[in-house]
Amino acid sequence: MRMTSMMLAGLAALAVPGGAMAQDNNQVEQQAVVSEADRARAETLLRELASEHVSDPMAIDATFGIKLGQHWWTVTVERKETPSARGRLTDHSFGPHGVALRAGKPATPTWYFEIASLAVLEKIASGEVNAGTAAMQSFGSDRVGVETRDMDGFKSTSGDEGDMYLVLSHFFTKGVPEVTRFGRDNALKTHGAQATALHMMKGFRVMHFTIGASEVVNEDARLEFGQVPNLFIVTSGKGTLHSNDGPMRMEKGMSIFIAPFVKHKIVNDGDEPLEGVLVLYGDNSDFAFGTSYPSYLQDLNEFHRTYPFGTPKPKAE
Incomplete structure (x- = not known):
């Protein structure tokens, strides 16, 4: 399972409690052996997250693993949605969901999150950095704060990755509504910029970016092109975009849509x-071989022609 993007983060600073977040290093040290005290602390944090997820309107049915050092936990989520008596979506209610956390590996192979260290989990649980930012990587060789992996005997599909994105964005984030702090003091250095993941889902990954004076983004030629569209919405500052039509100015009040490749x-x-x-449309791993993003959109539109949006699909007990 891969999470790749034009602007993705290295999280070396996450291994150091209280360390500066903006470090240009995408190799996070793994805590190979976790003490009993650290295991107990990690379980406390995970139980807090699980208890918060009970009332999360964005919860979905899922069973997944969480691994820290040599220790495993299994999380099972059973979503509950009660339909409106009037048939209006605004009257629907969500939760309380069934959210169970138990120590140990999932009994049936599935996908899981491997957390680099207790320090990373502490920062995620406190809201200092979100799990979506901690999981992003530029290349397969990157070792990041939260790795997404498949257990032996399981091969995730694109749909499984879609579930993983939603869980990553919402299980590890507390509160309703959910708040993500961004800015140069909260971002992580990547590709010459600093970025924060604001929300991650299969179709749209939304980030905040900040590029300092004299900094260059995508100076590495391998990163100049992407398989999915990018939409840059500039809110402050000025810069130069070097693209197919040559250099052009970027400044506050502009949005710039960059098509695939x-x-x-x-x-x-x-x-x-x-x-x-920055909005990234789709998931690079889906379009790296064969299928193009425009072809996918046409197929998706065919699905929408027959999907019965007017028929509610409640999950009441």
Whole structure:
């Protein structure tokens, strides 16, 4: 299972409690052996997250594993949705869901999250960094704060990855509504910029980016092109985008849509950070071989022509 993107984070700082977040290093040290005290602390944090997820409107049916060092936990979520008596979606209610956390490996092979260290889990549980940011990687060789893996005997599909994105975004985040802090003090250095994952799902991955003065994004030629569209929404600063049509200015108040396989290298040649929101459409791992993103959209539109949106699919007990 892979999570790849144009702007993805290295989390070496996560291994150091209280360390600066913005480090340009995508190799996080793994805590291979976890003490009994650390295991107990980790379980406390995971139980807090599980108890919060009981009332999360974005919970979905799922069974997955969590691994820290040599220790495993299994999480099972059974979503509950009660339909409106009037048939109006605004009257639906969600939860309390059935959310169970038990020590030990999942009995049936499935996908799981491997957390690099207790320090990483502490930062996620406190809201200092979210799990989506901690899981992002640029290349398969990157070792990040939260790895997404398949157990032996299980091979995840694109649909399983879709479930994983939703769980990653919502199981590890507390509160309703859910809050993610972003900015240069909360971001993680990657590809010459600093980025924070705001929300992760299969179709849309949303990030905040901040590029400091004289910094260059995608200077590595391997990162200049992507398999999925990128939408940059610039909220402050100025810079230069080097693309197929040559250099062009980026500045506050612009949105720039970059289609698949279109070059995009960004240079901040101003005096202040170039910042904004980045939306990545789709998941690179789906379009690396064969299928193009426009072909996928046409197939998706065919599905929507027959999907009965007017028929509620409640999950009441």
